[in-house]
Amino acid sequence: MDQIVRHLKSSRRVFLASHTQPDGDAIGSLLALGLSLERLNIRTALYNESLIPAVYRFLPGVAAITRHFDSQADFDTAVILDCGSLKRIGAAAAAANKIPVIINVDHHVTNTGFGHFQLIDTSACSTAEIVHRLIKQLATPIDKAVATAIYTGILTDTGSFRFANTNSAAFSICDEMVRRGVTPSEVAQHVYGTYSMGRIKLLNLALDSIEISTNGKLSLMTLTRQMLRETNTLPEDADGIINYAKRIQDVRVAVLIQENGNGESPSNGSGRFHVSLRSDGTVDVAAIAAAFGGGGHCNAAGFNIEADMGELKSKIFDLAQKI
Ligand code: 5GP
Ligand code: MN
Numbered sequence: 001m002d003q004i005v006r007h008l009k010s011s012r013r014v015f016l017a018s019h020t021q022p023d024g025d026a027i028g029s030l031l032a033l034g035l036s037l038e039r040l041n042i043r044t045a046l047y048n049e050s051l052i053p054a055v056y057r058f059l060p061g062v063a064a065i066t067r068h069f070d071s072q073a074d075f076d077t078a079v080i081l082d083c084g085s086l087k088r089i090g091a092a093a094a095a096a097n098k099i100p101v102i103i104n105v106d107h108h109v110t111n112t113g114f115g116h117f118q119l120i121d122t123s124a125c126s127t128a129e130i131v132h133r134l135i136k137q138l139a140t141p142i143d144k145a146v147a148t149a150i151y152t153g154i155l156t157d158t159g160s161f162r163f164a165n166t167n168s169a170a171f172s173i174c175d176e177m178v179r180r181g182v183t184p185s186e187v188a189q190h191v192y193g194t195y196s197m198g199r200i201k202l203l204n205l206a207l208d209s210i211e212i213s214t215n216g217k218l219s220l221m222t223l224t225r226q227m228l229r230e231t232n233t234l235p236e237d238a239d240g241i242i243n244y245a246k247r248i249q250d251v252r253v254a255v256l257i258q259e260n261g262n263g264e265s266p267s268n269g270s271g272r273f274h275v276s277l278r279s280d281g282t283v284d285v286a287a288i289a290a291a292f293g294g295g296g297h298c299n300a301a302g303f304n305i306e307a308d309m310g311e312l313k314s315k316i317f318d319l320a321q322k323i
Contacts, residue, residue: 001119001133001134001137002137003117004103004117004119004134005134005137005138007077007101007103007117008037008040008042008077008079008103008138009040009138011037011042011076011077011101012042012043012076013042013043013044013045013073013074013075013076013077014037014042014043014044014045014075014076014077014078014079015044015045015047015069015073015075015077015078015079015096015099016030016033016034016037016044016045016046016047016078016079016080016081017030017046017047017048017078017079017080017081017083017089017092017096018030018048018080018081018082018083018089018127019048019082019083019088019089019090020048020049020050020088020089020090021050021235021236021274022048022050022052022053022056022082023156023157023239024056024152024153024155024156024157024191025082025126025127025128025153025154025156025157026048026081026082026127027048027052027056027059027062027065027149027152027153028059028126028128028149028150028151028152028153028154028156029081029082029105029126029127029128029130029131029149029153030046030048030065030081031046031059031060031061031062031065031145031146031149032128032131032132032135032146032149032150032153033079033081033105033131033134033135034046034061034064035060035061035145035146035149036135036138036140036146037138037140039140039141040138040140045066045070045073045075046061046064046065046066047065047066047067047068047069047089047092048065048066048067048089049067049089049090049091049092050067050090051067051234051236052065053234053236053239054236055190055191055192055194055236055239056152056190056191058190059148059149059152060144060145060148060149061145061149069091069092069095069096071095075099076099076100076101077099077100077101077102077103078096078099078101078102078103078115079103079105080096080102080103080104080105080106080114080115081105081106081127081131082105082106082107082108082126082127083104083106083108084106084108084110084111084112084295084296085111085112085114085295086102086104086112086114086115101116101117102114102115102116102117103115103116103117103118103119104117104118104119104120105119105120105127105130105131105134106118106119106120106127106130107120107121107122107123107124107125107126107127107129107130107297108122108286108295108296108297109122109286109295109296109297109298110286110289110290110294110295110296110301111295119134123167124167124169125154125157125158125165125166125167125169125170126153126154126157126158126165126170127153127157128149128150128152128153128154128157128173129153129154129169129170129173131150131153132150132173135150142176142177142180143180143181144180144181144182146180147176147177147180147181147182148177148181148182148187150173150177151173151174151177151178151182151184151187152187152191154170154173154174154177155174155184155187155188155191156191158170159243160188160192163299163300164281164298164299165297165299196233196237198231198232198233198237199231199233199237201230201231201233202223202227202228202231202233202237202238202241203241203244205223205227205230205231206221206222206223206227206238206241206244206256207221207244209221209222209223210244210245210248211313212248212251213317213320214320215320215321216250216251217250217251217252217253217320217323218251218252218253218254218255218316218317218319218320218323219245219246219248219251219253219254219255220245220254220255220256220257220313220316220317221241221242221244221245221254221255221256221257222256222257222309222313223238223241223256223257223258223259224259225259235258235260238256238258241256242254242255242256242276242278243278245278246278246280251280252279252280252282252283252323253277253278253279253280253283253285253288253319253320253323254277254278254279255275255276255277255278255316256275256276257273257274257275257309257312257313257316258273258274258275258276259271259272259273260272260273260274260304271306271307271309272304272305272306273304273305273306273307273309273312274302274303274304275289275292275294275302275303275304275305275312275316276300276301276302277289277296277300277301277302278299278300279298279299279300280299281298281299282323283323284298285297285298285299285300285301286298286301288301288319289301289302289303292305293305
């Protein structure tokens with residue numbers, strides 16, 4: 001930690017990035033640290049490859065996040081947040097890898113340990129918790145903007161203090177953030193309170209797609225591009241939908257297969273899919289995801305796969321036999 005703080009304080013131009021298809025932790029951590037480094041008069045570039053989901057666009061400073069890697073910028077340091085591996089930031093990974101010093105700040109059990117410095121704590125509820133620790137060491141003020149970013153990261157990564165990663169730090173830091181100006185009901189209204197009609201219709205289709213393994217221990221939800229088109233929604237609108245499949249009685253593992261990319265699916269049904277896995281705490285889904293080249297946490301993990309939909313489903317139902 002001390003070395004990282006010393007290094008950051010002596011940096012002139014810092015590239016900060018978090019994972020593609022960002023969640024509240026990826027965006028909150030990016031903003032909180034970015035705003036704090038700017039307080040130290042360090043020039044920063046905040047990078048995320050994906051469009052910021054509408055529900056997070058209320059966060060102060062969010063407009064500064066760019067989808068473009070500035071190859072002219074001459075960065076001396078990169079800080080990679082909430083990423084188990086550098087490639088999780090997407091297409092800029094190769095360019096970021098050339099930045100002289102890379103700092104890896106994360107809480108995933110599958111973290112590869114990449115970079116020159118690591119600030120990894122798998123017992124942290126969120127990357128925002130680790131960023132909060134780092135900001136304390138940087139001794140920059142935590143104003144309402146930084147507090148809102150940290151609060152949102154913790155709130156969303158703990159599933160509103162319901163998931164197994166919810167720890168005492170989640171409450172103590174959020175308590176501090178509220179004292180620093182965050183209004184919980186305002187954040188909740190932005191993050192959870194506003195669903196478009198399309199999102200409700202998508203939820204309906206997703207619920208209708210649920211299949212249960214013969215032993216009842218695994219539930220599978222499927223979201224196709226056709227469903228997004230039909231409901232006029234974006235991939236981000238599927239955020240959190242998997243939790244409905246997880247809530248079903250006796251289900252230990254919930255799986256969401258989400259079709260990625262643009263253009264039409266080939267007629268044979270094969271394509272590129274993102275698979276999300278959630279566990280009730282009795283099954284390590286990070287290990288399952290890692291076996292498919294992905295990663296995550298014991299209770300929430302994911303991977304990308306190029307496959308035939310039918311074969312993918314049967315592979316997933318095969319997993320159900322072992323749980
Ligand atoms: P989600 O299902 O929301 O996409 O992801 C759940 C968790 O698994 C998140 O913490 C996310 O960072 C991680 N995760 C999802 N997909 C991948 C992947 O392809 N690789 C790795 N390393 N982690 C992933
Ligand atoms: Mn996270």
